Amino acid sequence: MPSEERRRVSDLDTLKAIGHPLRLKLYRALHIKRTATASQLADQVDEAVSLVSYHLRKLADHGLIEPAEGRGADGRERWWQPSSRGLTFSDEDFDDAPDKAAVYAAAGRMSFDQHVELYRAHQDARHTWDTEWRSASWSAENLLRLTAEELAALGREMGALIDRYEEAGRAREEAGDTAGRESVALHTYGFPFRP
Numbered sequence: 001m002p003s004e005e006r007r008r009v010s011d012l013d014t015l016k017a018i019g020h021p022l023r024l025k026l027y028r029a030l031h032i033k034r035t036a037t038a039s040q041l042a043d044q045v046d047e048a049v050s051l052v053s054y055h056l057r058k059l060a061d062h063g064l065i066e067p068a069e070g071r072g073a074d075g076r077e078r079w080w081q082p083s084s085r086g087l088t089f090s091d092e093d094f095d096d097a098p099d100k101a102a103v104y105a106a107a108g109r110m111s112f113d114q115h116v117e118l119y120r121a122h123q124d125a126r127h128t129w130d131t132e133w134r135s136a137s138w139s140a141e142n143l144l145r146l147t148a149e150e151l152a153a154l155g156r157e158m159g160a161l162i163d164r165y166e167e168a169g170r171a172r173e174e175a176g177d178t179a180g181r182e183s184v185a186l187h188t189y190g191f192p193f194r195p
Contacts, residue, residue: 002066007084010093012100017062018087019107022047023055024114027064027082032183035068035081056080115187122185133182151190158188 009015018024022045029044030036036044042052059065063083071079094104119139126134146154173181 001069002082003084005084006086006088007064008088008090008093010090012094012103014062014064015089015094015103015107017058018064019103019110020055020058021110021114022051023059024111026052026055027059027087028114030065030080031082031086035071035079037077037079039077041080115185118185119187148192151192155190158190162186162188 009018018027025045026041029041033040038049038053038056041056042049045052056065060067060080064087065080066083068079068081089104089108091104094100122137126137129137169181
């Protein structure tokens, strides 16, 4: 059964496992679907089932996903689910050695590139969404002057707000309220910069 907590990825081997572009796409797709087979995920990411199966096993080897118990009628098709509510990463786990810092930076850039790819796809297809969804969608850039402590507090508060919406949405969906419900990407970043 998946943990209700987010898993902190703090070791280099696990970071390398999730830092592979296809594995990260598969993890995200599985996180959205909650449970899926390699065949279902292969269709979603447009890759061969055998390749997807291989990468799912690699994610499972690092405890990032796990078999979904009670799924599959005949036992021939393996169902997977995320092993936690999500993943978190922290600089402090990878800044003690140059090789670790380099892998952490590369994984972060690759993840950001996938965020941009997803947003570009949305921009290209937004005319296909009805007015209600186009009106509900938003993007914003906020440039603040904060201390490190204030930025950390803002991140915690935003995380708590997002958690409330995620929990309420999941509870409603599990209770059968599925009409009009779509997957929504929310990418937030908070980082210092010098102009």
